[in-house]
Amino acid sequence: MWKLICFILLTSGIAKAANAQATPYVKSFYSLPLTLDPIKMNDTASLAVSNLIYDGLLKFSPKLELQGAIAESWTTSSDGKKITFKLRPNAVFHDGTPISSDDVKNSLERAISSESKVRKLYDCIEGADESKVKSKSTDVGIETPDKKTIVIKLKHPFPPFLSVLAGATAKVLPKHLVNSKDFFSHPIGSGAFRYNEKMSAQKRIFLQAFDSYYSGTPQIKEMVLEEHTEDEALSLAKNARVHDLANWPLPNTNDVFKFGNRITTPVAATWIIGLNTTRPPFDKIAVRQALKSAINSNQFRERFYPDAIPATGYVPFGLPGSGVVTKNKLNDSAIAKEKIIMVIPAELAHASEMKVFFETRLKALGWKFDVEVLPWEKLMEGYSKKRHQAFLVSMNMDYPDAEFLLRNFESSNPDNFSGIKNTKLDSLIAESRTLQDRKKREIVYRQALELLDELSVTVNLFYPRANNWVNKCVRGFEPNILSDVYIDYSKVSLDESCLSSVVKK
């Protein structure tokens, strides 16, 4: 009898375990990652996937507190120029190799290398000059006193640097594998999920829970990342075939929320129309200012994202430097004679309505304004190559500091989408980096942002409020106020009993 009970318990346990692994967690993206190399990432989908499969030294809590990831602890020298990290003894890569300080050093050196698109984020590291990087000089301020200790020396104190290290581009990759040819087609990281397979035809990526993850095995055993259009994603979500639409900028009025939970939070992002100063007619400040004055941001927000926060400057609400606009009156009369083409992502649900919205209003004001709806991939390609005159994008912040947004306008930044070159702006940005005092830094930010507003390289539309849709059976989902990129999925789970009851219904 006892044996029978044991057998029943055992088999029911096995059945339960089988059930627990039965349903993969499906997360929908508007685009699969354009790259899996952290130092080349510039789009949200890539950054989100990076955060799932890789780990950095640090990470952000949902409320932007810095927490140790691979690093167990860290200390900053009194002059703020030396940061010492102690690595977790139990942190390993997906292939089981322990993570060493050499791996960290190599990853940081990759980040400041010439191939890195995010090199500017790390240029405060001692010796991270372009010339030295190009000459492959080893004299970079990154030291490894032992296998579990890494010391980073900075040219000058730069408090946001810790936030940079918590960002989705500051990931640690295995030194012994990263240079292999096909590494990024099947990457090895140390994040909560290991990369399993990509089915390009089906536009799917399969991830598996990493059993040796330093903070414990994630509760989601299998995660599937799928690329959809917004309509597809919404339909699949309603039918419970997709469990997570956190990557989608959904207004709170979307009826998909009747079929799941809406977990809302502000995010450190700003929706803008970027104006390329290298392309006429936006090489003229008067035209940029006139267009900025002509676009009614509030109308756009109320029409398409009514729960978003009205834009009051370039920096999102709630961050130092927010609400800063120029004190000078903008020119509102220099309507360009040239034709202007603005591109917007095709994946947006109301892309065609947005096209009509802009074209109708601006043409009525005398602008020769056309809107082109482009797939995200193409839009990003044009963005990188600075081909677009104007483009509608959401600027998501990698770390919660105005410096992240301002550095986009530095003359020397290859990622300067506006192409603006302004020495005063450059000097203000450079000055801000040298200030350890938050208040003093904020004052410099404000000066830079006032100037930026006057330069009118962006039309600030709104600050989005993320309306994260998750299936009703998703548990432990906690949004991050920086971005959906930083949601900690190691704590998220699917309630199998809830799912089976939904299926029965």
Add this chain to the structure above:
Amino acid sequence: MKVTTVPFHHYVEKNLNPYKWGLSLFASLMMAGFFSFVVIKVQIDSDGKILSALSPYVATLAESSDRPEILRVLENAAKASLSKIVLVKDGHVFGTSGSVSELDTAFQKPIIDFKFFDVLISNGQIVSFSKESESMLYVFTKVAPIVQSTLGIFISTFIGCILLAFISSMQMKRAIRKALRPLNQLHQEIEKLSSFEEIQSEPMKIHELEKIRQTLHSAKIDLENAKDRLAEEKAQKMSADAFKRLIHDLHNPVAALRTMVKLAFDPSVNSDDKTEIFENLPRVADQILGQVTSAKRNLEEEPIALRETDVLKTIQDSVQQMSILSTSKRIVTDIACDEAMVAHDPALLKRALVNLLENAVAAADSVVRVSVQKDVVGTFIRICDDGDGMDESMIPLYLQGRLPSGKANRQAFGLSSTNHIVRSHGGKLIYRKSNLGGSSFEIRLGAV
């Protein structure tokens, strides 16, 4: 209506019960109230300190829109104070230690459900707030944990008080029992007093009770003296009555003697009659002399005091005495009561009973029966024998002592003496024919 009585300690305990529970409840309420007051006061002070410490810094951060730093500060402060802290700017939640979903939403100003001095309760939370320039800082502390702790204190105090009350009650019961011992002693003494038993009275330690005991003791002595006096007075009265009856009994024979003497000297009376008169004169004179002699003897043996005691004991003593003397004849008793309290002189009445028993034994063939009955009228003692019986016409003469005794060469002092003793006890001696066949003498005592 039947009244149920309970021991004094139970009575006291029962009457103290409401106080026992009430006092425990009161103490628990007071303790819980005091505790919750202290906790709430401490919490409000703590919240106030947090507010005054945080407000200026948080307000500065709010002016700089430094939300990440504000969230970090609020989160850590909330963790330390086990509260929720919310920073409100322009009517919206700018920072919170709660869910990030609350950020940038319109702040719902708490509706105060309860206000007591500086204590503000809203939706089950203690609310404290402070205003610094354009921002408001709120601290919300849940009341539930305080209520739970207060309830815990209430229950533990109540249990403690009840236990203490039970222990006190048990000790009180013991003390009452101990304190009641002298009262019980007093009660026993009073009981013995009513049953005329000998009292072994001991001094008591309680002053008031000792005074009662002494009063009781002296009252008992006074009562006994009074009873003695009453018995003596009664005996005297009975003696006087007996003397009156003797005079009354002598009146007829003396009057007859006078008439006979008068007729003896009356010339009109014929000689035959005179001869008969002269022949009877000595007999009548002898009878009068016998009656006077008997009376003289009887009057010498008057009862001194008539105390109310159990006459059955006197009867049994008499029967026992006669049973020893009479070996050939059986004396049986038929006593239909357990006790017969009659005012009598036991020695004197015993003598009378022994006289009657001697006569009965002498006259009986084999059996003498002594029966006693008691009713509302009085106590009846009958002594019967199975002998030949007596001439009923001669009984009054025997009772008056005017005829000589048949069984001894003497005047019939036995019956006369018995009759006198019975009368001196206020009773009556009646002769009847016995159902055994012989004589039956009945002594009626009590309310005759």
